[in-house]
Amino acid sequence: LTVNVFAQPQQKKLSHDEKMAWWREAKFGMFIHWGPYCLYGGVYNGFNQRRGGAEWIMNRCKIPVREYRAKASTFNPTKFDAEKMVLTAKNTGMKYIIFTTKHHDGFAMFKSKASNFNIVDYTPFKRDIVDELAKACRKHGLKLGFYYSQTQDWCNPGGGTIRKEMREGWANPDSVAIDQFTKANLGGWDCLQRSASIEDYFKNVALPQIKELLTNYGDVAVMWWDTPHRISKEVAQEITDELAKYPQVITNDRLKRPDFPGDYKTPEGRIPKAKDIERVDWETCMNIGTSWGYKSWENKWKDAETVIRNLNTIAARGGNYLLNVGPDPTGTIPAPALNCLKQVGDWMKVNSEAIYGTQRSEVFPKWGECIRKDEKKNSVYYLSVFKWPKDGKLIFETPYKVKKATLLADQSTLKFSKTDKGVVINVPSQAPDKIATIIKLELGVKLPPVQLI
Ligand code: H79
Numbered sequence: 001l002t003v004n005v006f007a008q009p010q011q012k013k014l015s016h017d018e019k020m021a022w023w024r025e026a027k028f029g030m031f032i033h034w035g036p037y038c039l040y041g042g043v044y045n046g047f048n049q050r051r052g053g054a055e056w057i058m059n060r061c062k063i064p065v066r067e068y069r070a071k072a073s074t075f076n077p078t079k080f081d082a083e084k085m086v087l088t089a090k091n092t093g094m095k096y097i098i099f100t101t102k103h104h105d106g107f108a109m110f111k112s113k114a115s116n117f118n119i120v121d122y123t124p125f126k127r128d129i130v131d132e133l134a135k136a137c138r139k140h141g142l143k144l145g146f147y148y149s150q151t152q153d154w155c156n157p158g159g160g161t162i163r164k165e166m167r168e169g170w171a172n173p174d175s176v177a178i179d180q181f182t183k184a185n186l187g188g189w190d191c192l193q194r195s196a197s198i199e200d201y202f203k204n205v206a207l208p209q210i211k212e213l214l215t216n217y218g219d220v221a222v223m224w225w226d227t228p229h230r231i232s233k234e235v236a237q238e239i240t241d242e243l244a245k246y247p248q249v250i251t252n253d254r255l256k257r258p259d260f261p262g263d264y265k266t267p268e269g270r271i272p273k274a275k276d277i278e279r280v281d282w283e284t285c286m287n288i289g290t291s292w293g294y295k296s297w298e299n300k301w302k303d304a305e306t307v308i309r310n311l312n313t314i315a316a317r318g319g320n321y322l323l324n325v326g327p328d329p330t331g332t333i334p335a336p337a338l339n340c341l342k343q344v345g346d347w348m349k350v351n352s353e354a355i356y357g358t359q360r361s362e363v364f365p366k367w368g369e370c371i372r373k374d375e376k377k378n379s380v381y382y383l384s385v386f387k388w389p390k391d392g393k394l395i396f397e398t399p400y401k402v403k404k405a406t407l408l409a410d411q412s413t414l415k416f417s418k419t420d421k422g423v424v425i426n427v428p429s430q431a432p433d434k435i436a437t438i439i440k441l442e443l444g445v446k447l448p449p450v451q452l453i
Contacts, residue, residue: 014247020263020281022143023222023250025357026095027315028348031147031285031324032085033292034129035103036072039329041296048297054326055103055293058154062165065155072107075123080331082132086140088333092341093348093355096143098224098322101130101213103293104161106153106205110216114208117155134217145222146213150206150239150255151198151230158201160230202235210239214246225254225262236260252283264320271313274364279452283320286310288337294326301336304343305435311344311355312384312436316369318360318450347435351408354382354438359450365396368436372447378403379447383439388431394439397422401444408438 033055042054044061052060058068089097102108108118110130120128130146137144153159154166214220223243236256243249251262264281271284288307289298307323314321325333325341333341348355354371361372361381368386372379383396402423405414409432416425423441431437 012247016263019248019250023096023264023320024281024359026143027320027355027358028092028094028311029096029098029145029283029320029322030089030092030094031292031322032097032099032327033103033147033294033324034327034331035100035105035109035293036068036075036107037103037105038294038327039071039075041294041328042291042298043296049295053287053292054295055100055105055291057293058105058166059161059163062163065166068105068166069117069122069155072105072117073122075119075329076125077327077329077331078125080125080127080129080132080327082129082136083139085327085333086133086136086142088338088341090140090142092345093352094142094323095356096145096221097133097137098145098147098222099130099133100147102148102153102209104149104152104154104227106155106159108209110212112209112212114205114212115156130213130217138218143221144217145224145250146220147224147226148210148213149226150202150210151227153201153205156201156205158197158199158204160198160201198230199232199235202231202238207235207238207242210242214242214249220246220249222250222252224252224266228254228257228260231256233259267319271310272317272319274317277317277360279450281320281452282318283322284310284314285322285324287324288340289326289334292324292326294328294334296328298334298336302340304340304347307340307344308347308435309386312369312371312386315355315358316361316364316371316384347433350433351436351438354384354408354440358382362450363398367394370396372450374446374449377446379443379445381441381443382408383441385427385431385437385439386435388434388437389427392427392429394425394427395421395423396425396441400447402441403444404440404442406440406442407432408440409433414439 037055037057040057042049044057049057049060101110106117111120111128112118116122120126134144152161154162252264252266253262255262264283267284269286288302290300311321325337327333358371358373361370363370369384371382371384402416405416405425407414414425416423
């Protein structure tokens with residue numbers, strides 16, 4: 001790896017609000033689950049994997065370590081194009097990417113000195129995917145964050161959550177089976193640290209890899225930990241101390257619960273109910289299909305209507321939306337997902353000002369969502385209409401004075417009047433956008449700030 005001039009840690013301490021500023025502005029990101037599990041595509045020995053995401057196949061189908069590693073050694077995603085992937089996210093209106101640098105299978109998608117079970121040293125592909133993504137993100141102005149499974153590594157005895165069948169032929173840490181495999185396949189070189197305990201694993205693999213991620217790829221936007229169990233307070237503290245050298249790094253809440261809450265909460269696959277919303281930063285991560293990792297037999301893709309309305313609902317409740325895709329073994333995002341993202345991008349081209357830099361409105365109209373944005377002097381409500389009124393009159397109950405109403409679809413000004421029911425806006429008879437039409441209401445006041453805790 002070449003020396004990276006961007007890699008110098010920032011010394012300036014940032015306040016929590018300063019650190020969170022870009023993230024709160026961004027609202028919409030792409031989650032990418034990609035690793036050697038995609039080679040199975042949710043199928044093992046001719047059977048479809050039953051439960052869990054396809055990235056869990058090694059565990060769910062009890063695949064022995066040796067077999068899984070042999071499979072991983074064939075990973076050769078020749079169609080992978082970091083710039084294309086980053087531009088897909090950018091054209092969808094996404095402002096950041098969270099990439100699985102190492103999932104529970106223990107395979108690193110980056111060059112690592114701590115374990116040769118990585119994309120550069122262990123596969124014919126030999127390219128550092130994290131490095132290519134980091135460069136492409138920097139070039140196209142997206143932030144890049146790293147998902148890193150800090151508590152699990154199914155290919156390492158110290159790594160945790162290993163079912164006994166997975167250890168077949170590899171029963172104890174001193175077994176030579178792995179070395180024989182690596183010798184045969186990798187010309188004798190094996191720097192895999194076979195850790196005897198979880199403590200060893202942290203010392204030998206996890207901490208060194210976390211340091212590699214923090215120093216080798218320029219500024220890291222987010223560290224996205226997963227599965228906050230089996231980790232001692234001491235180790236979590238050690239990671240936290242390391243992170244303190246990089247004050248710009250935002251972390252999620254999955255390092256260790258409940259002692260290390262991080263900077264934001266991560267509801268998984270669901271949007272918190274309006275009445276349950278706490279005054280904290282949060283991000284819903286969700287699949288575009290039904291699996292995080294690539295599933296060759298996926299048959300339930302979300303449509304653009306679902307994704308766009310979710311994005312609007314999440315924005316109205318003050319959250320971020322992290323939408324996941326799982327590239328296939330060639331390095332390509334499946335076509336149904338790309339098709340959906342394209343439609344979301346088309347919607348964003350017209351309406352993104354109703355999403356970026358917005359916050360919770362705490363107003364819940366029956367026909368859709370109300371998203372708030374504070375401008376210098378006045379506040380704005382973006383009304384996101386899912387159910388278009390049949391009589392051409394949209395009723396919005398608000399105590400505030402409305403100065404102007406604009407239809408974002410064509411930038412036309414809409415007439416409105418104040419009645420005892422609320423503001424009544426005259427709208428076209430047909431919905432300009434059947435999924436979500438945005439009406440921008442400029443208020444005569446600046447609303448009091450929403451205080452997060
Ligand atoms: O990366 C994705 C998941 O693989 C990961 N988090 C998201 C972002 C994740 N790791 N653990 N879990 C989620 C929770 C695990 C739940 C389990 Fe199961 C229930 C493990 C075994 C039973 C789900 C169902 C996974 C396998 C079957």
